[in-house]
Amino acid sequence: MTVGKIQLVTLGCSKNRVDSEHLLKQIFESGISISAEGEDLSKANVNAVIINTCGFIKDAKKESIEAILSAVEAKNRGYIKKVFVFGCLSQRYLLELEDSIPEVDGFYGAFDSKSVLNALGKEWNPLLETHRYITTPNHYAYLKISEGCDRVCSYCSIPLIRGTHKSVPQEYLLEEASNLAQNGVKELILVAQDTTYYGLDLYKKRALAPLMEKLSLIKGIEWIRLLYSYPASFPEDVLDVMASNDKICKYLDIPLQHINDKVLANMRRSIDGAGTRALVEKFRKRVPGISLRTTMIVGHPGEDKRAFKDLLNFIEEAKFEKLGAFTYSEEEGTWGASNLRDTIRNREKQERYNMLMEVQSGISLNHNLSRVGSQERVIIDYEDDTVFVGRSTKESPEVDGEILIGKSEIPKGFSTKDIIGTFVEAKIESAGEYDLTARIV
Secondary structure (H helix, E strand, C coil), X not given: CCCCEEEEEEXXXXXXXXXXXXXXXXHHHCCCEEECCCCCCCCCCCCEXXXXXXXXXXXXXXXXXXXXXXXXXXXXXXXXXXXXXXXXXXXXXXXXXXXXXXXXXXXCCXXXXXXXXXXXXXXXXXXXXXXXXXXXXXXXXXXXXXXXXXXCCCCCCHHHXXXXXXXXXXXXXXXXHHHXXXXXXXXXEEECCCHHHXXXXXXXXXXXXXHHHHHHCCCCCCEEEECCCCCCCCCCHHHHHHHHCCCEEEEEECCCECCCXXXXXXXXXXXXXXXXXXXXXXXXXXXXXXXXXEEEEECCXXXXXXXXXXXXXXXXXXCCCEEEEEECCCCCXXXXXXXXXXXXXXXXXXXXXXXXXXXXXXXXXXXXXXCCCCEEEEEEEEEECCXXXXXXXXXXXXXXXXXXXXXXXXXXXXXXXXXXXXXXEXXXXXXXXXXXXXXXX
């Protein structure tokens, strides 16, 4: 089958987005047109829809199923001719999906992009391996430095879906990052299932810090941001690079998940509460001004009321600049599903989640208020009604708050095209729980 125009829908995390962008580059260079994600299928003249699915947790799986059914409905109405599905959900539930949604023209796994391209009547071009079709704003891009995970966290299905850890060779990443920079990318956001494990399989040692140093030498790259790090055996040379290299954002995303020893043991996190506290203290000491983002799970088996109180106390002590949370959901096939009883009611989990986020709300507000009056370097991501929306080194796109700058603040003679994707010096004038407002200085 050969098609004239496709739309690719990406669900789930930024790692999926990287996979989509590699596939989209192959599609585009093969001569197939690309419709913007979200464009109305009844008007877009699209021949086929491709859905890159997520299968990590219950809500993500539900979203993926709904997206597939929506595409099937568009096919039934005659808006499109073909529907293809790949990614984590079909990697995990291939046979079940084929049986339950036969209207889909092809289901493929998370590592089967070449077969998706073949289904479109095209062949994979190995010369494009390090090239991407960017779907984020052109000035930032995610760089996936490894695949899979060797951790044994009790609640996590990632190793079941993505397999064991495999680092992407350094030379491949440097070439991909150079290609991104040549196309206008200024900020690289490093992602993986576990970024701190990078290099162990290929180089027999952790090689994240040297990789970050080499990436910072690429012409055009001005910010490098680190996401999805892991607390146990954290490579401390990363902190040295972060403290000394101006291109490395003093920002760290590190999902800690909990603080109570019993819960951490049930989670199989390979670190206890004392080790976690010591690590956070080390981050603050070694990288002054660091902005820490973490994630917590509430309602995990073993989290009694005292354990949850420990978690609240820790959050109040640590004062994370950014924090997200999830309620525990049992995932079939994981160690936790087989060995731990999920006895906490969903209502209780939700109540704990609400309490935790209320505590964090005050912490976030106080942190933002402390920035009022400061001058920060801001990159402008996009425009929205009467404001331009940007970020400093303290904010990662899509997950953190933003810095809002009124359009009246933009110097005369500057167009929207001039300002988006550029850096400005801005003074923070007011702050809310998540977003800040600023003016250009």
